[in-house]
Amino acid sequence: MEVATNEALAGAIREALRMIIDPELGRSIIDLGLIYDVRVEDGGIAHVTMTTTTRGCPASEYLKEAVRNCVWYVPGIEYAEVRLTYEPAWTPEMMAD
Amino acid sequence: MPGATLSRWTMSYFAAACLFLVIGECMLAAGYGYPFETVAAFGTLALVHVLAIGWLGLLMLGALLQFVPVLVAVPLRGERLAGPTLLLVIAGLLLLLGGFAALAGATTLSPNLLPIGAVALVTGFALAAGMFATTLFAARPLPHPARFVAAGLLALMATVLIGACFAALLSGAIESDLLTALVVRGVPLHAALGLGGWLSFTAIGVSYRLLPMFMLAPDDVRPTTKIAWWAGIAALGLVAASVGLAVIGPSAMAGLLVLAMLLTLGLTVLYGVDAVRLYRQRRRRAVELNIRASYAAFVALIASVAMFALPAMRAAAGEGAAALVYLFFFGWLSGLGLAQLYKIVPFLTWLECYGPVLGRVPVPRVQDLVSERRASLWFCLYHAAVSAATFSLFMGSHPSFRIAALAQLAATIALIAEFLRARNLSAVAAASRVPIGVPRPHLFLPPFRPQE
Numbered sequence: 001m002e003v004a005t006n007e008a009l010a011g012a013i014r015e016a017l018r019m020i021i022d023p024e025l026g027r028s029i030i031d032l033g034l035i036y037d038v039r040v041e042d043g044g045i046a047h048v049t050m051t052t053t054t055r056g057c058p059a060s061e062y063l064k065e066a067v068r069n070c071v072w073y074v075p076g077i078e079y080a081e082v083r084l085t086y087e088p089a090w091t092p093e094m095m096a097d
Numbered sequence: 098m099p100g101a102t103l104s105r106w107t108m109s110y111f112a113a114a115c116l117f118l119v120i121g122e123c124m125l126a127a128g129y130g131y132p133f134e135t136v137a138a139f140g141t142l143a144l145v146h147v148l149a150i151g152w153l154g155l156l157m158l159g160a161l162l163q164f165v166p167v168l169v170a171v172p173l174r175g176e177r178l179a180g181p182t183l184l185l186v187i188a189g190l191l192l193l194l195g196g197f198a199a200l201a202g203a204t205t206l207s208p209n210l211l212p213i214g215a216v217a218l219v220t221g222f223a224l225a226a227g228m229f230a231t232t233l234f235a236a237r238p239l240p241h242p243a244r245f246v247a248a249g250l251l252a253l254m255a256t257v258l259i260g261a262c263f264a265a266l267l268s269g270a271i272e273s274d275l276l277t278a279l280v281v282r283g284v285p286l287h288a289a290l291g292l293g294g295w296l297s298f299t300a301i302g303v304s305y306r307l308l309p310m311f312m313l314a315p316d317d318v319r320p321t322t323k324i325a326w327w328a329g330i331a332a333l334g335l336v337a338a339s340v341g342l343a344v345i346g347p348s349a350m351a352g353l354l355v356l357a358m359l360l361t362l363g364l365t366v367l368y369g370v371d372a373v374r375l376y377r378q379r380r381r382r383a384v385e386l387n388i389r390a391s392y393a394a395f396v397a398l399i400a401s402v403a404m405f406a407l408p409a410m411r412a413a414a415g416e417g418a419a420a421l422v423y424l425f426f427f428g429w430l431s432g433l434g435l436a437q438l439y440k441i442v443p444f445l446t447w448l449e450c451y452g453p454v455l456g457r458v459p460v461p462r463v464q465d466l467v468s469e470r471r472a473s474l475w476f477c478l479y480h481a482a483v484s485a486a487t488f489s490l491f492m493g494s495h496p497s498f499r500i501a502a503l504a505q506l507a508a509t510i511a512l513i514a515e516f517l518r519a520r521n522l523s524a525v526a527a528a529s530r531v532p533i534g535v536p537r538p539h540l541f542l543p544p545f546r547p548q549e
Binding site for chain 1: 102103104163166167168169170171310311313314315380381444445447448451452453455456457459460462463464
């Protein structure tokens with residue numbers, strides 16, 4: 001039962017993250033494939049692993065902070081941890097068509 | 098976290114650079130310097146340095162402050178030096194101009210302003226090169242685009258040191274047969290190291306990173322890119338060796354410079370091949386104006402270098418191949434600079450204004466801060482005017498050159514107005530222009546509050 005709830009919360013997080021756009025490309029970070037993983041543990045603890053289109057991009061910290069804020073406001077989430085990674089590096093093939 | 102933050106001083110560098118571009122183009126339209134005087138006249142030297150140091154030098158330094166950390170994913174070292182560097186370069190340039198005016202006959206000014214200005218310029222550029230070099234050093238092994246920048250920084254320091262020798266000799270501060278030999282034969286080498294080694298090599302390196310980034314094209318290093326790098330390095334090495342030969346053995350210079358020119362032609366062709374490949378492999382269907390305008394600059398680069406390699410064209414281009422230098426300077430370097438400003442200014446403005454509220458409120462895209470339809474007209478006018486001015490220099494027609502220079506000035510001012518509109522968020526709907534809690538960005542001064 002708890003697993004199903006956590007998966008539903010992860011889905012809600014992905015849906016909420018659609019409002020965040022990459023400023024240069026103007027598309028949602030979900031559609032761009034910048035969110036690598038969303039996991040929710042018992043107690044509403046969310047772990048998000050994300051990347052940016054360019055390593056060292058000046059917008060990276062803003063995007064990370066935006067994801068943290070957005071996840072935090074999803075009902076049922078008590079704590080949000082966002083990790084920025086470049087392994088693997090993002091490629092345009094990761095975009096949704 | 099490896100990465101870059103918003104550069105506080107970049108916009109100030111850009112503002113000063115644009116101001117010097119307008120001043121330089123006003124001088125051209127007013128009939129100051131070549132072709133109304135000789136290439137070696139002090140008026141021409143003043144004009145050239147307003148444009149090369151004031152416009153392109155400051156533009157490149159401002160861009161590198163923001164993009165060196167992007168190239169190597171390492172924060173900029175010594176960023177606190179960015180403000181003093183800007184002041185030193187501007188002060189050095191103004192002193193240099195005062196020195197040229199003194200040599201041209203302005204009795205209220207002293208020629209000693211030349212070496213004083215040179216000291217300020219050497220110090221300012223050395224501080225900048227130090228910031229970038231220590232940042233690059235921390236990121237070894239360097240990715241390919243950053244290697245071009247590292248080589249460009251070496252060429253920058255060689256250029257300013259040779260320039261300082263010229264300043265010392267011309268002012269009479271130092272008398273030396275060796276320096277006299279350098280001044281007699283070294284002016285084209287000073288120009289080649291500055292416009293080719295420092296500005297072009299660095300611009301090529303940065304564009305190898307920015308083009309894939311903006312077009313979503315693969316940024317893997319191809320054999321063409323590697324050969325272009327080695328061709329460029331060899332050409333730079335030959336020009337640097339020629340500086341030594343200018344002093345001790347000028348008879349061998351000509352052969353080296355022909356070889357350097359052929360290598361530069363090879364680099365240019367390979368860079369053009371890479372640019373076309375990136376365009377064809379892009380995943381982003383819509384090509385924005387900054388990219389389209391950059392490709393116009395690439396055409397000017399290839400045209401100017403290819404024509405320069407032909408002795409007949411070089412001879413027809415006026416004193417010192419001035420028409421081709423003009424096309425290289427305004428069509429390639431300035432054309433690329435204006436095209437990239439058209440993207441970087443709104444991008445940095447977006448980060449400053451909307452970055453802190455991203456994810457909390459709906460925000461516009463970077464592209465929503467500009468109006469491409471109007472600006473594309475200005476870019477067309479700019480490149481048409483540069484082409485007309487180049488043609489006028491070939492024809493030796495002074496009146497048509499002045500008309501073309503005036504049109505170029507008008508297009509430049511119109512483009513700067515577009516940058517200011519982006520900075521003022523004029524194209525964004527009033528309701529969402531400035532989110533609550535976010536201060537409106539200063540036009541060109543850095544934010545006074547520390548970045549969050």
